[in-house]
Amino acid sequence: MKLIDDRESQMAQGISAAELQALKLRAAELRAEGAGGTGTKEKEREAADCVSLIESLEGLDRQIAELLHRVVKDEAPHLDPQVRxxxxxxxxxxxVIVFFQPASQHDSRYGSIGFNDEAFLDDGDFWATSFAVLAVSDKFEAKLRGLVGKAAG
Structure with a gap:
């Protein structure tokens, strides 16, 4: 497919490999959304895609993503795993209520767990919606469990 290779080559100029991979993943997501389906089969496919993405991560990014996945299953099983x-x-x-932004995706020194505005984290006039993660620990897991439980409602 010469045309696709040429387009990818043109797109890749000025775009990092991680950004190109993210663009490809998003294009696949959009194609899947266009295929329709919101039932159990679609949710199962989205959950499997999420697990596959987590398994493709390495090192600390993978540890954090695996922990977040376990915590969501335990504390907020009504949230649907997916790739966004x-x-x-x-x-x-x-x-989307909560997500993990891997450090490797943007050559950052830390990954982050973020919460969107639909998360139930409001606390007066000012509160955090993103948390940098440098290490996985019992203390981090306890804090994450509390945040996910509160955010998911």
Whole structure:
């Protein structure tokens, strides 16, 4: 497929390999969304895609993503695992509540766990919606469990 290779080559100019991979993942997500389906089979496919993405990560990124996946299953089983914008994400009724942004995806020194505005984390006029993660520990897991439980409602 020469045409596709040429397009990828043109797109790749000025785009890192991680960004190109994220673009490809997002294109696949959009194609899958276009295929329709919101039932159990679609949710199972999305969950399998999320697990596959987590398994493709390495090192600390993978440890964090695996922990987040376990915590969501334990604390907020009503959230649906899926891949959004090339990252593991967990949604309530189609709206992403919590996600993991791997460090490797943007050559960052840390990965981060983020919460979208539909998360129930409001705390007055000012609160955190993203957390940098440098290590997995019992203390981190306890904090994460509390945040996910609160965010998911």
């Amino acid at each position: 914008d090339g990252v593991p994400a967990y949604a309530r009724e189609g709206t």
